Amino acid sequence: MTIPQHAIAGLWPALLTPIHTDGSIDIPRMIAHGQHLLSSGSDGLTLFGTTGEGTSFTVQQRMAAADAFVAAGVMGDQLVINLTALARDDAVALGVHAVKIKAKAGLLMPPFYYNGQHDAGLVNYIGEVIDEVCAHAGHCLPIILYHFPGLSGVGWSVSAIAQLMQKHPQQVVSIKDSSADVAHSKMLAQTFPKLAVLVGCEPDVMPTQLVGGAGSICGLANIAPKLMRRMMDEPAHVxxxxxxxxxxxxxxxxxxxxxxxxxxxxxxxxxxxxxxxxxxxxxxxxxxxxxxxxxxxxxxxxxx
Structure with missing residues (x-):
């Protein structure tokens, strides 16, 4: 089965981040691991997601690592950059840098540090990040909405997704669904056929592909990229x-x-x-x- 034609599709491992004894990023080891995953059938790499301990590192550390990947010969469009940060302007800075290196997309979790948030506030936040990145970078960045309510406590409702797609049709192109709820993943793929649904829970990837899902950003691909590639290439015949x-x-x-x-x-x-x-x-x-x-x-x- 051919993966549907979306703005982003396929296997994008949520890269583990190796750490030196002083807590800094072991960039050579990280790049070697990423290159191994690319040579093992991955379409690209997702840097500094949840599996990559992304929010534990500064904006500068994350940018430097992304620069090192590009310097090592990894193409910018083989990288998804997690923009999630506490401060909006930090997310913008990461987005501007992602545009600079010609990254495939930015992954962005809803603000997760206040209780009782409303869809309007979440939609406004994403809109501000998109607009600020476009203004400062001179070019806009495709955005993958990051849905992981089990971790963040805040998720993307169907209404919020629809509003964002209507307001930012060229930028809001994908969602990473880490709900670990196959019914939810399939609902997203069926409700929003133009949205590239990338599933985080590995057993749910293939069933979602069969109803229009675009692929996966997942942790297991760090360990078994060829296994995930094989299953995703034939989702109806695993x-x-x-x-x-x-x-x-x-x-x-x-x-x-x-x-x-x-x-x-x-x-x-x-x-x-x-x-x-x-x-x-x-x-x-x-x-x-x-x-x-x-x-x-x-x-x-x-x-x-």
Whole structure:
């Protein structure tokens, strides 16, 4: 099955971010990992999303890393840049920089730091970011709305999405649905056929593709890009073996209570690569306990 023609489509792994012992970004290791994912069938990379601990880094750190990818030969249109930040002007600065490097799109979560927000405020916020980026960069940036209410506490309603698409038809081109609700993902694809629906929950990607979904921004592609590519290329004919492997790998994220999923992914990647530098995370996240790490490693070995 051919993925529908949207402004953005395919597999865009939510890249894990390797950390030096001082908490700074290990850019060479990050670029090497990204290049491996691109050579393994990914269409592009998503930098500094939730899986990439993005909001734990400054605007300057995130820009410098994106610049390093481009300097290393990764094309700007192979990058989605997470613009999510507490201050609106920080999101704008990241957006202006994304335009500068010719990024594919900017990923933007609704403001999540006030209770009782209304759709009007969320729509105004996105509109201001879009307009400010256009004005300061001299060119507009496609926007992927980031829907992750389980994390942010704030989601995009159908009404807000419709308003944004009407007001900004050339910029609001996609939504990343991390609701982990396949019915919701499919509803978005069916309600907004012009919107590129990129699904975060891996088992929901293929069912959503079958009703018009555009692809995925997901964490598992850090570990199994070829598996995700294979399933997404034939969403109507996913083998039982591939489906089981995907679910078994995802099961390692919750082998024991209280495991931060980013830390669990990093433990898997450390086991996969033999590189324990991947175990480090940025505060406020914590690395897995020795017992948790051992359980993840053993579980991963059993699957390979």
């Amino acid at each position: 083998s039982a073996a591939d489906d089981k492997l995907m679910r078994d790998l995802l099961g390692l994220l919750s082998l024991q209570p209280g495991m931060p999923f980013v830390s669990a992914y990093k433990a898997m990647l450390a086991e996969l690569t033999g590189d324990d530098a991947w175990l480090r995370v940025r505060t406020p996240l914590t690395a897995l306990s020795a017992q948790q790490e051992n359980a993840v490693r053993q579980g991963y070995r059993k699957l390979h």
